[in-house]
Amino acid sequence: MALTTDEKMAWLERVELFQGLPSEAVRRIAERSGEIRFPAGRHVVTQGIIGNGLYIIIAGRARVVKGDEVVAELGPGDFFGELSVIDQMPRLASVIAEEPTTCLGLASWDLLAEIERDPKLALNLLRALALRLRAAREEHHH
Amino acid sequence: MTPEVERPFPPGDYPVVIVGSGPGGVQAAYMLSRLGIEHAVISADPSPGGMFRRFPFFQRLLSWTKPHVLYEQDTREYEWYDWNSLLATEPENRAVMPGLMDGTSEFPSRPEMELGIRTFAERTGLRIRHDTRWEGTERDGERFVLHTSDGDYRAQAVIFAVGVADPWMPATPGFEHVAHYVDTRVPETYEGKRLFIVGKQNSGFELASGLLHWASRIILASPRPATLSVNTHSLAGVRARYVQPWEDSNLGGGVFILNASIERVDRHETSLTVHTRRSDNGEPFPVEVDEVIAATGFQCPLVDLPDLGVNVFGQSRLPTMTNHFESAGVPGIYFAGTIGQGVAGLKKYGIPANSGAVHGARYNARLMVQHLAETRFGRKRERPAVKPAEVVDLLLNEATTAPELWNQKSYLARAFMRDEDGTIRDEGIVSLADFVDSAGPDAVAITVETDDTGDIHPAVYVRRHGRVDADARLDSSPLHDYRTTGHRKALQALIGHTLG
Amino acid sequence: MNSEEVVDELASLALFADLQRPQLRAVAHIFSEESFPPGQRILRQGFAGSGFYVILEGDVAVRIDGEERARLSKGDFFGEMSLLLGEPPVADVVAVGELHVLHLAGPDLKGFLEQYPPVMFRMLQSVARRLRNANRLRN
Numbered sequence: 006m007a008l009t010t011d012e013k014m015a016w017l018e019r020v021e022l023f024q025g026l027p028s029e030a031v032r033r034i035a036e037r038s039g040e041i042r043f044p045a046g047r048h049v050v051t052q053g054i055i056g057n058g059l060y061i062i063i064a065g066r067a068r069v070v071k072g073d074e075v076v077a078e079l080g081p082g083d084f085f086g087e088l089s090v091i092d093q094m095p096r097l098a099s100v101i102a103e104e105p106t107t108c109l110g111l112a113s114w115d116l117l118a119e120i121e122r123d124p125k126l127a128l129n130l131l132r133a134l135a136l137r138l139r140a141a142r143e144e145h146h147h
Numbered sequence: 148m149t150p151e152v153e154r155p156f157p158p159g160d161y162p163v164v165i166v167g168s169g170p171g172g173v174q175a176a177y178m179l180s181r182l183g184i185e186h187a188v189i190s191a192d193p194s195p196g197g198m199f200r201r202f203p204f205f206q207r208l209l210s211w212t213k214p215h216v217l218y219e220q221d222t223r224e225y226e227w228y229d230w231n232s233l234l235a236t237e238p239e240n241r242a243v244m245p246g247l248m249d250g251t252s253e254f255p256s257r258p259e260m261e262l263g264i265r266t267f268a269e270r271t272g273l274r275i276r277h278d279t280r281w282e283g284t285e286r287d288g289e290r291f292v293l294h295t296s297d298g299d300y301r302a303q304a305v306i307f308a309v310g311v312a313d314p315w316m317p318a319t320p321g322f323e324h325v326a327h328y329v330d331t332r333v334p335e336t337y338e339g340k341r342l343f344i345v346g347k348q349n350s351g352f353e354l355a356s357g358l359l360h361w362a363s364r365i366i367l368a369s370p371r372p373a374t375l376s377v378n379t380h381s382l383a384g385v386r387a388r389y390v391q392p393w394e395d396s397n398l399g400g401g402v403f404i405l406n407a408s409i410e411r412v413d414r415h416e417t418s419l420t421v422h423t424r425r426s427d428n429g430e431p432f433p434v435e436v437d438e439v440i441a442a443t444g445f446q447c448p449l450v451d452l453p454d455l456g457v458n459v460f461g462q463s464r465l466p467t468m469t470n471h472f473e474s475a476g477v478p479g480i481y482f483a484g485t486i487g488q489g490v491a492g493l494k495k496y497g498i499p500a501n502s503g504a505v506h507g508a509r510y511n512a513r514l515m516v517q518h519l520a521e522t523r524f525g526r527k528r529e530r531p532a533v534k535p536a537e538v539v540d541l542l543l544n545e546a547t548t549a550p551e552l553w554n555q556k557s558y559l560a561r562a563f564m565r566d567e568d569g570t571i572r573d574e575g576i577v578s579l580a581d582f583v584d585s586a587g588p589d590a591v592a593i594t595v596e597t598d599d600t601g602d603i604h605p606a607v608y609v610r611r612h613g614r615v616d617a618d619a620r621l622d623s624s625p626l627h628d629y630r631t632t633g634h635r636k637a638l639q640a641l642i643g644h645t646l647g
Numbered sequence: 648m649n650s651e652e653v654v655d656e657l658a659s660l661a662l663f664a665d666l667q668r669p670q671l672r673a674v675a676h677i678f679s680e681e682s683f684p685p686g687q688r689i690l691r692q693g694f695a696g697s698g699f700y701v702i703l704e705g706d707v708a709v710r711i712d713g714e715e716r717a718r719l720s721k722g723d724f725f726g727e728m729s730l731l732l733g734e735p736p737v738a739d740v741v742a743v744g745e746l747h748v749l750h751l752a753g754p755d756l757k758g759f760l761e762q763y764p765p766v767m768f769r770m771l772q773s774v775a776r777r778l779r780n781a782n783r784l785r786n
Contacts, residue, residue, distance in 0.1 A: 088775055088778060088779070091771055091772060091775040092772070092775050092776070092779070094779065097779070097782050120768075121764070124760065124761040124762075124764045124767060125761065127760075127764060127767045127768065127771065128731075128757065128760060128761060128767065130771060131731055131760070131767065131770060131771050131774060132731045132732065134771065134774045134775060134778055135727075135728050135731040135732055135774055136732060137778055138728070138774060138777055138778045138781060139728065139732065139737070141778060141781035141782055142781050317650065317651070318651075370669070370672055370673055370676060371673060371676045371677070408669065408672060424669070426669070426673065429669060458682070458745055460680055460681075460682040460747050461680040461681075461682070462650050462653075462680070465682070467682040467683070467684060467745050467747075468684065469684045469687075470687075475682075475683075475684030475685065475745055476745065489682065491681045491683075491750070493691075493694075493696070494681075494698065494750070495694075495695065495696025495697075496696045496698075496752055496753055496754055497679075497698055497750070497751070497752020497753060497754065497755065498752075499679075580687070580688075583688075583691065583694075584686075584687065584688045584691075596696075598695070598696065599696070599753070599754040614713075616692070616693050617693035617694065617735070618693070618694045618695055620695075
């Protein structure tokens with residue numbers, strides 16, 4: 006049973022990245038987003054492969070793996086992959102479904118187009134990246 | 148001009164030379180004289196007053212002297228309410244301005260302010276060598292040599308209080324047909340004219356409000372919108388007094404406020420065309436007028452100091468200075484007066500201090516002279532011992548009444564330090580930036596600050612293990628009185644381990 | 648430096664690379680020019696009310712708990728992290744020699760970025776680059 010646009014919008018609005026946006030913008034993003042299912046064990050994204058989109062988990066669980074190390078557990082409402090939207094470079098980590106998992110996927114080019122229309126989204130993304138940067142540095146320097 | 152025999156400070160050797168006889172030079176001279184440090188004061192002007200000999204043209208000053216407040220006029224606390232008098236330790240020399248103002252307004256007129264500075268110099272026995280223009284500077288070993296119109300002066304240290312009053316205009320084509328603010332004539336001569344004023348800061352609005360009655364049309368233009376001080380919660384932006392042209396433009400009364408850049412001025416037989424480009428749509432927008440005045444600002448007339456190593460920055464060409472107003476590039480060169488605005492301080496939330504105005508600069512001058520006296524002439528400041536149990540109340544009393552903390556919020560502070568032997572000593576008024584960035588023994592400083600919501604409150608800085616790790620704030624209070632049980636408890640908790 | 652010289656300086660900085668000259672002039676007016684002597688702290692670890700800075704001339708050292716972590720120089724910017732995250736800075740930024748900067752009041756950064764999306768994109772790219780570098784260091 007595929008999600009309706011309204012249901013996708015409800016999911017997007019739960020994610021910090023899309024908060025504070027006008028509802029037409031959220032609708033546009035919802036319309037461009039695709040629903041993708043991953044069986045347990047399947048890679049959602051793979052470390053070292055050039056990324057081309059952002060994912061939001063709407064059901065299930067996934068683990069984030071860098072090299073051999075599990076660095077995080079993700080569940081419904083979590084998003085990942087946004088860095089590739091900015092620089093289209095290889096993924097920093099793999100994200101692997103631990104159980105059957107459903108994601109909303111948004112292609113980089115669609116999200117970029119939306120960022121160009123809406124500075125608020127760019128600001129949210131900037132904030133999200135800044136948070137990740139601070140976390141990465143703190144881990145490194147303890 | 149007074150005969151040569153009566154003019155003080157002939158060219159020669161002096162420990163310190165002060166250049167300038169405006170509020171900065173006069174205040175610095177007073178401080179040096181009370182410390183007993185020999186110095187000369189020279190000035191190109193024929194009489195004291197500095198910028199107040201000419202400006203502002205219209206209206207009264209923007210700074211107030213309130214005659215009726217909770218404190219007697221000869222007290223330190225009164226200084227907070229009198230932004231125009233210079234500082235003195237003797238009660239009879241304090242609060243010169245209230246006695247000189249005609250009582251019709253709490254804002255002095257320009258002549259009253261000029262008279263105030265002259266009166267202060269006379270009453271405190273300061274001598275100034277007038278009509279002596281500083282023309283060049285050289286170094287000679289440990290000495291500075293000042294070349295002046297009267298001859299050479301040599302000094303260990305020089306204090307330049309030369310203001311920021313050199314007119315500056317951009318090199319826009321056609322600006323040779325444009326007058327600068329300093330050349331504004333009497334208002335009657337603008338009767339019926341269509342006037343174009345370049346610049347939307349206080350000087351532009353001052354001209355607009357002064358000429359509103361006479362000009363047939365006034366256009367104020369600059370690329371960016373004007374900011375109003377009531378919105379910035381500080382003295383930055385156009386002050387309330389000058390907002391009448393703003394209101395006029397909102398109501399369509401004949402004043403127009405334009406956000407546009409000025410590209411060229413063409414002169415015709417009987418008029419001028421100002422070619423502007425609008426900031427909103429980038430479209431050209433020519434305007435025909437009778438006169439153009441550039442209220443585009445001023446620069447610091449530092450003559451050849453940059454050649455000596457005094458680096459300057461910004462459109463005003465202010466020198467880069469330490470927190471004690473000494474040149475960063477050339478130790479021994481100091482600055483007093485409005486030039487001190489080049490020392491930004493903490494500038495929390497982007498809110499500047501009042502170093503450009505008399506009520507801030509006068510305290511900066513005291514701090515600067517104390518530092519000069521200590522570092523160059525070995526005059527240590529008195530640091531009286533205080534009882535640990537008294538520190539909290541002393542700090543809260545300062546936050547409530549100290550004019551230094553209120554006139555220079557988040558810039559000057561009152562500090563107490565613990566000596567090696569455990570004695571707590573009163574450091575007096577210090578530069579906040581210097582306090583928070585210096586290593587040293589355990590210490591506490593208190594100041595008053597405003598945040599981005601406009602809330603005014605005391606801020607406390609504690610130095611422990613040689614570092615000030617964070618800032619702490621105490622609660623604000625509707626009548627700004629911080630001498631409450633709640634404040635005492637909070638402050639005690641903050642400093643207990645350090646100075647308690 | 649007069650205002651046209653500042654505009655020339657801004658035009659040479661990567662952060663403002665996508666702005667036209669009239670926009671650069673507006674930017675020059677929005678920021679205030681400040682100058683600091685060697686050794687002066689500009690950003691203070693743990694202090695409220697910090698701002699956003701772009702370096703016009705000179706170098707700064709970024710220090711955490713007294714230990715130098717990085718150097719920044721002309722064209723680099725700092726202060727945005729703490730403003731974006733709404734927290735005090737986690738590092739000191741100290742002038743190495745004499746320093747000239749442009750300073751934007753902290754409360755004005757968000758509005759400035761929203762008004763100049765090209766500057767925000769450049770900042771996004773810069774943060775993204777730093778994130779990749781930080782991750783590289785971890786591995």
